Amino acid sequence: MLDTAEIRAALAAVPETPALVFSQAELSDSARRIRAATDDAGVSLLYAMKPCTLSWVMEELAAHVTGFTASSPFEIRLARQVLGDSRKVHYYGVAVAEHEFAEIGRSCDYISFNSIGQLERYGPETPDLTSPGLRLNPGISFVSDERYDPCRRHSKLGAPIERIIAAEHGSHDISAVAQGLLMHTNCESDDLLDLFATASAVDDRLGLLLDRMDWVNLGGGYTFGSATDFAPLNDASALLRSDREIEIFIEPGAAFVADAGFIVSTVLDVFDSGGVDVAVLDTSVNHMPEVFEYQYEPDVLDYAPDGSHRYILAGRSCLAGDVLGDYRFEEPLTPGSRVAILGMGAYTQPKAHTFNGINLPDAYAMLESGELTLLQSTSYGDFAARNGASQVAVS
Amino acid sequence: MLDTAEIRAALAAVPETPALVFSQAELSDSARRIRAATDDAGVSLLYAMKPCTLSWVMEELAAHVTGFTASSPFEIRLARQVLGDSRKVHYYGVAVAEHEFAEIGRSCDYISFNSIGQLERYGPETPDLTSPGLRLNPGISFVSDERYDPCRRHSKLGAPIERIIAAEHGSHDISAVAQGLLMHTNCESDDLLDLFATASAVDDRLGLLLDRMDWVNLGGGYTFGSATDFAPLNDASALLRSDREIEIFIEPGAAFVADAGFIVSTVLDVFDSGGVDVAVLDTSVNHMPEVFEYQYEPDVLDYAPDGSHRYILAGRSCLAGDVLGDYRFEEPLTPGSRVAILGMGAYTQPKAHTFNGINLPDAYAMLESGELTLLQSTSYGDFAARNGASQVAVS
Incomplete structure (x- = not known):
């Protein structure tokens, strides 16, 4: 079970969002549990x-x-x-x-x-x-x-x-x-x-x-x-x-990695829509396509079923259905608040795409030492190449 | 309306599959039709x-x-x-x-x-x-x-x-x-x-x-x-x-491009499954995610509702639901047969991904001159970089 304190540490430490973070401790725990069973x-x-x-x-x-x-x-x-x-x-x-x-x-x-x-x-x-x-x-x-x-x-x-x-x-x-x-x-x-x-x-x-x-x-x-x-x-x-x-x-496959990965995202905007607050995140179902494909609501850190602050968490793409779900929290969300989306280790990174030109999340490892290490990131140059455009300076 | 002769020409001319081909003539026709209406x-x-x-x-x-x-x-x-x-x-x-x-x-x-x-x-x-x-x-x-x-x-x-x-x-x-x-x-x-x-x-x-x-x-x-x-x-x-x-x-958006793009794919295998032949293609819903998201059957060249050869066209990824649909043709499909999947110009290229390590289709333009031009392709180096691995020689 991924440690909540570890998620909070990553939430605070990630320099930029969105980020897909893998916990070394959780990867190791899962692998040991599975290996013990298969050895038996x-x-x-x-x-x-x-x-x-x-x-x-x-x-x-x-x-x-x-x-x-x-x-x-x-x-x-x-x-x-x-x-x-x-x-x-x-x-x-x-x-x-x-x-x-x-x-x-x-x-x-x-x-x-x-x-x-x-x-x-x-x-x-x-x-x-x-x-x-x-x-x-x-x-x-x-x-x-x-x-x-x-x-x-x-x-x-x-x-x-x-x-x-x-x-x-x-x-x-x-x-x-x-x-x-x-x-x-x-x-x-x-x-x-x-x-x-x-x-x-x-x-x-x-x-x-x-x-x-x-x-x-x-x-x-x-x-x-x-x-x-x-x-x-x-x-x-x-x-x-x-x-x-x-x-x-x-x-x-997923048994090893599903619980070890989580996405750290930042709230970009909050506004009322039909009597419920929508909180727009800087991530998207682009980064977790199965949330859209299977229309499920992923677990989110600090979700509180009886919390007094209700939000529809929405992804930032133009797709109407780019929505994570309907959540409640004890504390309000405001632009700048960080949100951790859990259980994102499986079938996210290999299926993520850049629809709407939204960049992929940076990938990080949260080491057992407490250190956060950047594993991978993509840039405009990757997006341009993917679209058959040679990169030139534009600013 | 995309010209069938043009699709057949591309089907034969594409050096490797899968390929996403855009017709210059159809792009131009669509744009002119839309522009005439909006000018009016x-x-x-x-x-x-x-x-x-x-x-x-x-x-x-x-x-x-x-x-x-x-x-x-x-x-x-x-x-x-x-x-x-x-x-x-x-x-x-x-x-x-x-x-x-x-x-x-x-x-x-x-x-x-x-x-x-x-x-x-x-x-x-x-x-x-x-x-x-x-x-x-x-x-x-x-x-x-x-x-x-x-x-x-x-x-x-x-x-x-x-x-x-x-x-x-x-x-x-x-x-x-x-x-x-x-x-x-x-x-x-x-x-x-x-x-x-x-x-x-x-x-x-x-x-x-x-x-x-x-x-x-x-x-x-x-x-x-x-x-x-x-x-x-x-x-x-x-x-x-x-x-x-x-x-x-x-x-x-889609009005300009949807009909101008098609995917050319090759049949890799054909086998009976429960009394129906499955034809496995070298493309996948990876390359057309909305086929999976919305569970629709895309149009395929030479589909014949009363044809005597019936196939379930399947994508090559491990996902059970990576299936295009149930089709009939006048002529049989065998390994090596090429299949054109139509209406693939919108929401395919920006949402395609490399799940299972299946490479993206090469992108081509079919010019009005009849010439086929490579627009974009991706390689193992791109896949390795995307996974945070520096590319080294492995063979």
């Missing part, structure tokens, strides 16, 4: 890079994991920049492009192809030191919102289990090439019983294929919160490993 | 930059407009890079930050403040050559989806008209500072009767304030399609100008 279960831990690709965050997590999972050639290169050869790089992408395969094969230790066709096309060309595998889709749906349900109808994610059974049965078309299987059926769940149910179904229906595999990757989608019951993870691992020499991987 | 109505035409800030697109549009509307200091600088002093720059943002005001005041010809508080704070400091104004919110809602309804309840966009009436009445607090008014009540509408209704309501309730104004900006939100009835624009302009010396601006 005899499962090898990976960090799935997609929710946060800041290189400093990846460096912090490297010590806690056996490798990273990348989803594109760019992520692979970044993983190698951070890890060198000290740890493994796994690759899973929805499709491998022809011109990308040589690099993927050369740079990764494990590749999970997404379809039987891609396994058959690229598996035999995979270099000897790289282990090819296949993502399977067991078709067991746990997620109610289909926008993030890997097992939605006609899902693009993984080979349907029936197709794998048909291809493997008799002719061993799958195990002739694949050395491992990836399964990933959940999203932001804290219930590892879903993971056990997935593993059980696969063990039940694909047991003979599993006998021929070197590894199984259980995917991500679990929050590994401090209240999580980890027994089903142990059970899933034990089930898959019974009578088999097989390595089990798990690759959480 | 005696209204000065601006391009609101927010849907597309590619500098080449802005250069193409410059000849057709009296200026650009920017929403941030970065957009202002880009506008000045493109325009120099040849045309006007208008500014409207939901809030001006203290440290930004000097630049905004110095670089813009017109500023519309978003609240009475900001008008009172910054209006008197506005340089003499810059005309300060106020965005008003007439509270007339035309848009059913509140995510893009400027007149939603407790809207952050503009000073509520009742507050303006109260402030102006007797003491002239508004007209003592403001020289113009901005109103913008719609989004992607083709019905200019809404614009007339807005202008009528403002004329009715704020007529005495209008008498003291130098300009009125009617905002954007209209598509200016070829089937649009422009009579209500003429009527709105005539109404606001009757017995007044007042300049009327209008600032469409």
Whole structure:
């Protein structure tokens, strides 16, 4: 749990806003908690890079994991920049492009192809030191919102289990090439019983294929919160490993980083609109696109359900729906007040954009020493280049 | 209407995909159509930059407009890079930050403040050559989806008209500072009767304030399609100008660019999922975030409602909902087939991001000469820098 005193310290210390701050202490706490659970279960831990690709965050997590999972050639290169050869790089992408395969094969230790066709096309060309595998889709749906349900109808994610059974049965078309299987059926769940149910179904229906595999990757989608019951993870691992020499991987992403990141923003204006005060912040849903995509209200520091000061916190872009939500506080907000938006470590930094020409937040690390370090910032030059304009002096 | 032959030519000519292509002919056609309508109505035409800030697109549009509307200091600088002093720059943002005001005041010809508080704070400091104004919110809602309804309840966009009436009445607090008014009540509408209704309501309730104004900006939100009835624009302009010396601006954005842009993508894989073929493209909703945000199915070249080949077109990111939709074609798609996604000129390029490490599309211009020109591309170096990693050789 991110320490409130630490957030307040960052709130005061950040020289300019908006800023996306990562807590070293919280990153470490999360990683240790997850690692303890996976060690208990005899499962090898990976960090799935997609929710946060800041290189400093990846460096912090490297010590806690056996490798990273990348989803594109760019992520692979970044993983190698951070890890060198000290740890493994796994690759899973929805499709491998022809011109990308040589690099993927050369740079990764494990590749999970997404379809039987891609396994058959690229598996035999995979270099000897790289282990090819296949993502399977067991078709067991746990997620109610289909926008993030890997097992939605006609899902693009993984080979349907029936197709794998048909291809493997008799002719061993799958195990002739694949050395491992990836399964990933959940999203932001804290219930590892879903993971056990997935593993059980696969063990039940694909047991003979599993006998021929070197590894199984259980995917991500679990929050590994401090209240999580980890027994089903142990059970899933034990089930898959019974009578088999097989390595089990798990690759959480957001679980490592979601709570460690927060956005520090400044109130630019406050005015009444239809009887409620709107406080305009210098951040935007540009910096946290999922707030808009999923229309949820993020947690905000000092939110007080019974507070006497009510504000609609609004982002500064021109989009009418660039609004964080309806909040109450004990103390009033005025222009210059700083506001911390919590739980911003996952799927913010990699999805943020500069719509309306609003600059990205500076990224900072709040070190355990109490020091605040700038990790990354972008400038007008980046914006100009992104728009195909060479930068010239204009003032 | 974008010419199908032109799309096919670009589809074949683009050296690598994904690519975002803008048609010079279509940009010019749209701009001429809009300009003819606004000239007829005696209204000065601006391009609101927010849907597309590619500098080449802005250069193409410059000849057709009296200026650009920017929403941030970065957009202002880009506008000045493109325009120099040849045309006007208008500014409207939901809030001006203290440290930004000097630049905004110095670089813009017109500023519309978003609240009475900001008008009172910054209006008197506005340089003499810059005309300060106020965005008003007439509270007339035309848009059913509140995510893009400027007149939603407790809207952050503009000073509520009742507050303006109260402030102006007797003491002239508004007209003592403001020289113009901005109103913008719609989004992607083709019905200019809404614009007339807005202008009528403002004329009715704020007529005495209008008498003291130098300009009125009617905002954007209209598509200016070829089937649009422009009579209500003429009527709105005539109404606001009757017995007044007042300049009327209008600032469409998407109307200029939406149809001129399309994405060229390549099929990477095709496989059966639950009885339907999924075709994975090398693009993603990363490159067209509104497809995901608003869950709409974009138009695709050669879509044939009764075609015998059915595909779910899927983006290549790991997000389950990174799907364009369910399409039919006369001809089959196979890996290597190219697919053109239409109507991608607005709110794609400025909102695109590199989630999953998937590179941005290269941007091209399809010139009227038939030549295809690269406008902008991004590389691994940009991705590394964005993640705070210095680029080093890794291969």
